[in-house]
Amino acid sequence: MIERYLRNTFRKILTKEDKLELNNNVPSLSVLKQKFRNINESGLYLHIPFCNQICPYCPYNKEIYKPDVAEKYTLAVKKEIDFYVEIIGDKPITSFYIGGGTPTMMLHNGLADIITYIFHRFNMQCGIHMESHPNHLSEENLDIIQSMGVEYISAGIESLQDRHLHRLGRPYKSDDVKKIISRVVDREFKCVNVDLMFALPGQTYKEIEQAGNALCDMGVDQIAAYPIFRFPYTKMGSNGVESAFNLPTIIKRRKMLHVLEKIFYNAGFERSSVWAFTRKGVEKYCSVTVPLYIGLGASGGSYLKDIFYLNTFNAGEYIKALLSGKPAFALSLDLSERMQMAGWLYWRIYETKFSKKDFYLRFHREFDNVYGKYLKPLKTIGFLQDDGQDIVLSDRGTFWLHAFEDMFSIDYISTLWGTSKHKPWPKKVVL
Ligand SMILES: C[S@@+](CC[C@H](N)C(=O)[O-])C[C@H]1O[C@@H](n2cnc3c(N)ncnc32)[C@H](O)[C@@H]1O
Ligand code: SF4
Secondary structure, eight states, rough: HHHHHHHHHHHHHHHHSSSOOSSOOOHHHHHHHHTTTTOEEEEEEEOOOEEEOOTOOOOOOOOOHHHHHHHHHHHEEEHHHHHHHHHHHOOOOEEEEEEEGGGGGGGTHHHHHOOOOHHSSEOOOOOOOEEGGGGGGOOHHHHHHHHHTTTEEEEEOSSHHHHHHHHHSSSSSSHHHHHHHHHHHHHHSSSEEEEEEESSSOOOHHHHHHHHHHHHHTTTTTEEEOOOOOOTSSTTTHHHHHHEEEEEEEHHHHHHHHHHHHHHTTTTTEEEEEEEEEETTTTTSOOOSSSSSESSSSEEEESSEEEEEEOOOOOHHHHHHTTTTTOOEEEEEEEOOOHHHHHHHHHHHHHTEEEEEHHHHHHOOOOOOOOOOHHHHHHTTTTTOOOOEEEEOOHHHHHHHHHHHHHHHHHHHHHHHHHHHHSSSSSSOOO
């Protein structure tokens, strides 16, 4: 109740909007062509919505893998690529991320075909960042992954304690995953990231410490350490199993992150985003890095300056639409300048540092004139440093500002993704 009140108040202050309403008034080919006239480069996101199993905590758009669906999905994604080539022409794609679900589910069934097609049809000026499942990282599969051109790879190991892996329903043991990761580290990737979930039910500080130290010893380049979040539309978030997943308080989560921060800094990592720590000198593994991007695949989202739109989440409907010659756009949100600025600030806080000059280059407005008065008190309480040009969040500021952002993101994701999961073509979604 209080949270909803705070959310509404801050949304109003930051965006000047009473509500954010996505609707099915989606953009046409000619509107997108027009928007791209003022865009010089774009990022590219590709969603692979297939998994071997459905993990009880996972909010992402996915379904159980079926070979015949994956085959049709490959054809549909290629149609979507053709659609965008008509819009983008040979403007450079400067960032490419493949996420899921589990992209490596399609390693032997379409993924290489899609990547080759992307490099054939778009003006690709970047490397590939890709998510993977630890159980898919055999020597043979790593050969395929590298031959496809993936240079930045991530594996969701989630925990290094068997009791937690078991409770999360992960299909491997801690010793297996250590061997798998050392196999990946031995390969010549530019960055090897592992995802670790912490603040798990019943997890102790000692276990956090052990996991942090073990990860540093494994020689990975980057660690993304997320406290586990509960999304209402997942099995873990639904009431039935809620009591089994009693999560630590926010204060305990902060302390646990602090334990990890200390270990990672001592081992030569620096913070590269709210939850990620990258070895000094390594180029970080991350999602699309340029401000504007197009999203391919079921639930792929696109952000083009003054519009955000989403594909249908349903893989079958996505395939049906594309194979009948139509785009699979389901929902769209027009963004006022104020909303664009709030979105920009959200992501810069996520990255924990930013330059005011970049804000000016993007919006032709002085950062201090728009947000100065809100940031001054945050500087006073030590949440950030401001040398007049750049803003850098402290570790304390990073945690609490992000906790504040979560008040929006968890609720928005739950509403938007939860609805899209149940209705392939919603009329509208109000956030
Ligand atoms: C798409 S998955 C990773 C790739 C692959 N599907 C796998 O499971 O190994 C992305 C990551 O998000 C994180 N994640 C998923 N659900 C989460 C939750 N409820 N709270 C916090 N992190 C979560 C996990 O660390 C997970 O590895
Ligand atoms: S955590 Fe990974 S494997 Fe599990 S359901 Fe989510 S995307 Fe699929």
